[in-house]
Every structure is written in structure tokens, then in C-alpha cells.
Amino acid sequence: MQDLRVIKTKMTIENAFAELILEKGLDAVKIVDVTNRAKVDRHTFYRHYKNKNDLMDHMIADFFGEFAELIEKQPPFSIGYQSSDKLTQFLINDLAPFISSKQHILRVAQQELSATFSKVSRQNIRDTIHQKLDADTPEIEVYIIIGICTALMQYVVDHKTTPTKEAVLKTLNDLNAFTTLG
Amino acid sequence: MQDLRVIKTKMTIENAFAELILEKGLDAVKIVDVTNRAKVDRHTFYRHYKNKNDLMDHMIADFFGEFAELIEKQPPFSIGYQSSDKLTQFLINDLAPFISSKQHILRVAQQELSATFSKVSRQNIRDTIHQKLDADTPEIEVYIIIGICTALMQYVVDHKTTPTKEAVLKTLNDLNAFTTLG
Numbered sequence: 492m493q494d495l496r497v498i499k500t501k502m503t504i505e506n507a508f509a510e511l512i513l514e515k516g517l518d519a520v521k522i523v524d525v526t527n528r529a530k531v532d533r534h535t536f537y538r539h540y541k542n543k544n545d546l547m548d549h550m551i552a553d554f555f556g557e558f559a560e561l562i563e564k565q566p567p568f569s570i571g572y573q574s575s576d577k578l579t580q581f582l583i584n585d586l587a588p589f590i591s592s593k594q595h596i597l598r599v600a601q602q603e604l605s606a607t608f609s610k611v612s613r614q615n616i617r618d619t620i621h622q623k624l625d626a627d628t629p630e631i632e633v634y635i636i637i638g639i640c641t642a643l644m645q646y647v648v649d650h651k652t653t654p655t656k657e658a659v660l661k662t663l664n665d666l667n668a669f670t671t672l673g
Numbered sequence: 674m675q676d677l678r679v680i681k682t683k684m685t686i687e688n689a690f691a692e693l694i695l696e697k698g699l700d701a702v703k704i705v706d707v708t709n710r711a712k713v714d715r716h717t718f719y720r721h722y723k724n725k726n727d728l729m730d731h732m733i734a735d736f737f738g739e740f741a742e743l744i745e746k747q748p749p750f751s752i753g754y755q756s757s758d759k760l761t762q763f764l765i766n767d768l769a770p771f772i773s774s775k776q777h778i779l780r781v782a783q784q785e786l787s788a789t790f791s792k793v794s795r796q797n798i799r800d801t802i803h804q805k806l807d808a809d810t811p812e813i814e815v816y817i818i819i820g821i822c823t824a825l826m827q828y829v830v831d832h833k834t835t836p837t838k839e840a841v842l843k844t845l846n847d848l849n850a851f852t853t854l855g
Contacts, residue, residue, distance in 0.1 A: 629840050634827060637824065658813045
């Protein structure tokens with residue numbers, strides 16, 4: 492477990508880096524731009540990162556680390572009886588604000604990184620969520636839960652804002668209106 | 674509109690090509706392998722495609738063309754009142770069988786193609802489905818519908834089989850159990 496102050500400093504640097512990449516492209520970003528934007532000195536920067544590539548690697552690894560921690564903290568959720576409310580709560584209260592705070596990093600990941608990364612990251616998100624579901628959750632349900640989580644994540648990245656609780660609840664509520672079994 | 678026999682021949686060639694790529698990798702596949710597998714002669718092949726790259730381009734373009742036609746044929750669907758049943762019917766009766774018949778091509782697309790393609794294709798699928806939704810559909814609902822469609826597509830690609838109607842219906846039904854508005 493890292494010192495909270497260290498974690499906060501690294502978050503500030505990584506967010507500044509992501510913002511700058513979106514503004515002028517990865518190649519044009521210099522370390523001095525990052526330290527200026529993040530308001531940290533060069534010493535602080537080089538205590539945590541070797542260079543720009545190392546910063547990129549840490550930024551992505553830290554994102555997945557924090558995402559895994561966020562999921563880890565949740566009670567197990569599944570769509571089924573008595574627990575879909577937990578899913579909705581998780582989407583609105585946990586996932587949306589987290590993604591919102593990381594939106595620059597996700598946008599960089601989608602714009603700048605390779606197909607391999609994009610495949611690995613989808614798999615990573617899938618596996619993390621999968622571990623939280625009951626072992627006997629039907630496979631198609633696993634896919635649909637992950638589809639809904641990634642839909643919410645993409646919404647936040649594209650719109651730079653989180654959806655309202657009411658809109659998400661209404662969508663999930665409407666989903667099964669007039670569907671009938673058999 | 675192309676002759677149906679021509680469409681069928683091209684589908685056979687493109688499916689054979691996709692199967693061969695999955696078996697031995699794109700570089701190792703020769704045109705003669707494709708014509709043997711598809712049981713067509715070289716003349717027929719070269720009437721439709723210039724070379725292997727051209728075949729790859731057509732295979733992907735034809736996939737998106739047929740996907741767009743499939744969506745085009747649907748009545749408008751949204752999650753809302755009276756129409757979510759149409760969504761379920763579409764998922765089970767139309768989308769799952771279509772993706773199942775194209776699973777080799779989708780698997781090739783996911784394994785062999787670039788980040789740019791994977792971005793373009795997600796955008797393409799998103800835009801096609803988006804056009805089918807009411808103009809006043811809330812944005813988050815659009816994302817969640819597309820998330821569910823792509824979840825089903827990914828399920829079919831990964832499992833090489835379509836889910837049962839009962840399993841999909843159960844998942845959609847369970848989604849809003851115990852969710853409450855407000």
C-alpha cells in the first residue's frame with residue numbers, strides 16, 4: 492500500500508499527462524509540460540517515472556490497478572433476484588464517478604494505443620468484472636453485465652459527463668417491459 | 674443488387690478465407706488454398722477479387738454491408754414501452770444467427786486487424802444501430818442497447834454458438850428485478 496500523498500501526486504501527474512496528449516498529441520508532449528501542468532518539480536517526477544514511456548506504462552497500469560480495487564470493494568453482484576439493485580447502485584455510485592475522474596486517461600488509451608492494448612484492456616475489464624459474479628452465473632448474463640458496464644464507461648468517455656441516476660434506472664427498468672418468457 | 678448466386682459464391686469464398694486465416698495465419702494462406710476450400714475455380718475467384726488484400730477488404734466491407742442490411746430490415750426498436758420485445762426478438766431471431774454465420778470473419782477481424790479497424794468497426798456497428806432508434810431515445814439508452822447487441826455478438830464469437838432464447842430473456846427480465854425509480 493502506497494502513501495496516500497504519493498498516490499495523489501502520481502494521479503495528478505498522470506492526469507496532466509493524459510490531458511496534454513489529448514491537446515497536442517503524444518509526440519509533442521515534453522516532461523516539462525507535464526511537471527508545469529501538474530505543478531510538481533522535476534525531482535518529484537523522476538522519483539516516480541524514468542521517462543515518457545515509463546509514465547505512459549504507469550498511467551495505464553495504475554488505471555487497471557484502481558479499476559480492480561474499485562471492483563474488489565463491491566459486494567458480489569449479478570443480474571439475478573435480489574442483486575440487480577446492487578448492479579445499478581454500482582453503475583451509478585461507483586463506476587460512473589470513477590470513469591469520470593479517469594476520462595482523460597481512457598480517451599488517451601482509445602486514441603493512442605495499439606490494437607493489442609485495446610484487446611488486452613477489454614479482456615482485463617472483462618476478467619475483473621467476471622471474478623465478481625457468482626460462479627454459476629449463466630455465460631450470456633456475464634456478457635450482458637459486462638456490456639452494460641462498458642456501455643456506461645463509453646458514455647462517460649464520449650460525453651465527458653456521467654448520466655443521471657434516473658436515466659440509467661429508467662433504461663434498465665424499460666429493458667424488460669413487455670418481454671415474456673416462453 | 675447483385676445476383677443471388679454471385680452473393681452466395683462470394684460468401685463461400687470469404688468464409689473459406691476466414692477459416693484458413695484462423696487455421697494457419699494470414700501470411701500462410703494462398704489463393705489456391707482458398708479456391709480449394711471454397712470449391713471454386715481460379716477464374717471465378719479472379720472475377721471477384723484482385724488478390725489476397727483485395728479479398729480481405731471485400732470480406733470486411735461485405736460483412737458491414739450485410740450487417741447494415743440486416744438492421745435496415747428491422748422495425749425501429751428502442752428499449753421503451755411496447756418495443757423492448759422487438760429488441761429481444763431482434764437479438765434472438767436476427768442478430769444471433771447472422772453473427773453465428775459470420776463468426777469466422779468476426780474472429781479474423783478481432784485477431785488480425787489493426788486498432789484503427791477495430792475502432793472503425795465499433796463505430797460502424799454503433800452508427801448502424803443508432804439510426805434505427807427513435808431520435809428522442811435518451812443517449813444512455815442508446816449506449817446500453819448497443820452494449821447489449823455487442824455483448825451478444827461477442828458471446829457468439831467466443832462460444833461459437835448462439836445463446837438460448839430462454840437465457841437471453843431471463844437475463845433481460847432479471848435486469849430490472851428490484852430496481853426502483855427514485
